[in-house]
Amino acid sequence: MDQFKKLAPLIVAFVMGVFFGLQYYIPHPFTDDLLTGMSKWFIVIGGIAMGLGIVSLFYSHIYKIKRRAPAWGFSFVMFIALFTMLGVGIYCANAEVITETGKQTIYGWLYQSFMVPLQSTMFSILAFYVASAAFRAFRAKTKEATLLLIAAIIVMFARVPMGEAIYAQIPTFQVGGMTIPPTIGNITGWIMKTINMAAQGGISLGICLGVIAMSLKIIFGIEKSYMGSTK
């Protein structure tokens, strides 16, 4: 039985991996339908697994409240939010309320009033974190760090109208049809379209080969750690 428990997932991974790997090369409606069917099953399994997630959530927060763990008050907030949205969704999702923007469902109003501002707030924290990370990280400690620093300053400068306006004050000369110094847009364009693309291409190439190797390891059963077994 233990052997079967170890072999069954490997067999499934191998058969499905080979089949759907070959599916890419077979333009037959049968294979297309199978792929669509698999995607639907994936959604069904995801839905079932959501139940597991909610159970885990329940237990971990109830345990925190029982033990009076640090910040256990937030666990209460989590339960209030969970049961409110659940209750509204089940019992009165389509009931409408009139707001400044017009008619809206209660569920929609709760989403617009709580989730949207909270999401936007979290996203806006990025502005502060980018500033503090840039201040801390862009130090010319090594040659590579200096190159990174110069490229970052040029791109940050050129991507805003104020930077372009300041740069435009520098007098330019025409030498053999070329503008010296080049416009900041041309410099940034060159950094983005040449250097950036080359670097991204190189990293993407490595990633793709890594993905291929990892996929082959999983299909052939060489990598088994994801099943929980490290043997």
Next chain:
Amino acid sequence: MRNYPAMILLVILLFLFIPISLPAQESVSPTPIAIAETPSEFQAYDTPNDCLSNISISWKAMSPESESIQYVVSIDKSADGKFEQEADKFPSVYNWKSDKEWPFWVSGTKEGYHYVELNILQQFPPLTQAELNKKKAELQKVRSEIEKAKLDNKDYSEANTKKLVLMDDLKILENKISKEKAEIKAKTYYFKVTAVDKNNQVLFTSPVLSAQTQNNGFNQSLLINFLAMIFLCATVLWFISHAKKNKNLFLRRINGLDAVEEAVGRATEMGRSIFYMTGITDMSDIACICATVILGKISEKVAQYDSQIKVPHRDPIVMTVCQEIIKEAYIKAGRPDAYKSDSSFYVTGDQFAYTAAVNGMMMREKPAASFLMGSYAAEALLLAECGATTGAIQIAGSDSTDQLPFFITTCDYTLIGEEFYAASAYLSREPVLVGTLKAQDFGKLFVLAALVIGAVFSLAHMPWIIDIIKDFS
């Protein structure tokens, strides 16, 4: 005495005479355009390498082609039909076979040939399609009526019956429509190509062509892709067998992975936890699988050092997988008693709610080490910067090229691209896994060679060589 009537008659006659005597204007019917060479080599066939119900028609262009000449492709179900249905119409200077992205072994000669693709289901749509769309819309309306009745506490049994009847009808229609489509695709269709000038005068008509759609078993455009895949698989398997014999294959140092032991040791000394994030994707993403594999290796070290690991999740399936992985790692390290089932827990599926929760946990617990492995989006910087604020040693590994700059600026070590995928082999040093790394390097060499060869032959204008290395997916 002046003869006024005669003068008036003369003027009238003059007015009558003058139009007759003016040179005749250009006649309305145009002179036909002279064609030096008529279109030829007409072919109709099932479009290769598609999963659609398309038929292709190609022919050698006439001489001269002109904007004022139009090709009209007509279709009929019978060879003796009137060919009144116009399938396509375009000026003769457009729709070339060379515009089609096919390799030379699929398309044959491309230069100087016109090409048209017709979808049979669009030309002869199933009669049931319109009815099906209508029923679907009706069903949606009935469902909305039922919802409204539930809210208003009204009786909706009639609407419910109607809904069930509509659902049955839809099932029947869907079966009918797929049978109808199969029938439509199985028939032979007949085509004619006519060249007309701007006044719709027919200049040339092709013979009647016939073709039938077929299901294709293999996408021939992807032949080279397929061979490359076989070659890569064979390379991986060869290097794995080679690695089993030679157990000392060289791997360059990856600082981020060397620092794992240091990070776990630091957490044990400080008596604080280790946070491990597996990214925002689910188990269908290779990066997430790779993150779970690395988690197994790190959990083993955590178990050996008797430290504490916390793995907050965004996806419940990943959570259950990681629970098993951590448990197995503790068992393997000989510390099953130290395993805590709530070390891997679900937080929420929402991106920023997850980030806010994890940030809060990090600010309160102040972990000694933080691992960010997997695919990330906007929350990358939020998580990494928060971890940096708490003073944790941070090791990140991601295939998200957009987020790598943020990881590099905020984390102590970053595994870039393939270093992340090499982590499991690097940490375990198992010969089989190291062998696959070698295969990866060989694959990279192969791709680099293809790039150089492609660049050289592209400059030398040898398109058939380019077809061998081009992506036709």
Next chain:
Amino acid sequence: MSGFLKKMSDLDKRVIFVLISLAVIIPLLYPLFIEINVNPEVKAVYDTIENLPNGSTVFLAMDFDPSSKPELYPMAEAVLRHCFRKNHKVIGMTFWVTGVGLGEKALTDIAKEYNKEYGTDYLYLGWKAGGYALVIQMGEEGIAAAFPVDHYGRETASMPILQKITHLKNIDYLVELAAGASIGTWYYYGKMKYKFKMGGGCTGVMAASWYNLLKIDWINGFMGGLRGAAEYEKLIDKKSKATRGMDAQSVSHMLIIAMIILGNIAYFANRAKGNK
């Protein structure tokens, strides 16, 4: 001076946060009206829509949610204004269930400005599960088959806008406003099969990788981040949220650059002092 430099190198994060707050808030309250230059990739999107014959159909895929609203919503508004000004027909939809309301709001608000009629001049399909399968269905069976009802529950098959534009291959231009990786879906299952023209817009972070897509002809142009939206607003001569936001972005960028330079000066000065 040395004390200042020492403080600079160990600057408290909270000081940085306060400075950034001021750099963002003050320009929003007191705009600077700095002129914006237009980049060729944004101009390409504008030119495509501008050169389409009046009455063409533009498919607007608004694949973003509230967190990316500040960057992508102004793009949606600017593109819609341009389309409606040129009397183009617009079909809108989204792959993100959390972004349904945003797409609807953009379409309804801008359509009202130009007195456009729903069902004839514009249509909002909303959201439906399916991802790439939906794109294939819209291409193969038709837009009405994929969306038998629109976002408001009205039957789509009888709508005037879908009488001529039945399938994806009939659309004249697709603009994909993406906060995620949906551009791949539209390309592989849409543009590659049905050969329509495609342009796009993305968040600032993704803009660096979208240059690759431009190079390999997935898209003929794109708007990158708030800057892209501001450039498009300049092109259509209707300055709005994105243009106002650029002032705040300008000042905050200059502030970050100044702090980086001061930080480096402090670093080198302290290092030199340490060596002595």
